[in-house]
Amino acid sequence: MGLTEIFYYLTTSEFFDMFIKLVLVSILSGIIGYEREAWRKPAGFRTYILMGISAVLVVAAGEYLHDEYSSDPSRIPAQLLSGIGFLGAGTILRDGNNIKGLTTAAGLLAVAAIGLVVGTGQYITAILATIVVYFIIANSHKLSSRLEHVSSYEMRIVSENPKKNLDKIRKITAAEGLDIIKVKYGKQNEGFQELFLELRARGDVDYNAVYSKVSALAEVEEVEERRNSTVPIN
DSSP states (O other): OOOHHHHHHHSSSHHHHHHHHHHHHHHHHHHHHHHHHHHHHHHHHHHHHHHHHHHHHHHHHHHHHHHEEEETTTTTHHHHHHHHHHHHTTOOEETTTTEEEHHHHHHHHHHHHHHHHHHHOOOOHHHHHHHHHHHHHHHHHHHHHHHHEEEEEEEEEESSSSOOOOOOOHHHHTTEEEEEEEEEEEEETTTTTEEEEEEEEEEEOOHHHHHHHHHTTTTEEEEEEEEEEEOOOO
């Protein structure tokens, strides 16, 4: 058998196809893993590559068992996705009220899915998925810094002329980082009228300063505040 025939055999055999899959998934997984490695995450370059290769081999094993024993080829890949939970859980750390490692765990799951796609021969889909996953992970910290937590804040003000004081109150709240979402006028009693404000704040706000400045306004008789729990914007 000559070199040409050997080359033809190798390039047309199932072994060469598997070689291409392993090389491709190593490159795609390595791209995402390199980004995680740069941020010194628990799972980095090698972990992601090994995860991708494992996924390809799992698909190959499923196909082999199907061809040889007529078993369900999806059973082994399904077990792989279930097993990712154990590996992902090892990357998740809790520090007080903060939880770290969720992105890394999700990245491992994404790489496993990319490996499964490569294993089935859907190369273009795997490449596109890698580009999208890498873009999301690489830019997630930039996006997270903009998606600050928003807290809801309500204020009840009793004054002689709330409509007259509303513009002054708007200036105070705006200066302290509060946006007035809703304005509602309440009942009148002995020359005083209630004013209810619903406010929303991004980040930390000095509520005591807001309370003090509004209370110091002329004609303001009473100020009552109520702060709701902070919720994240998603």
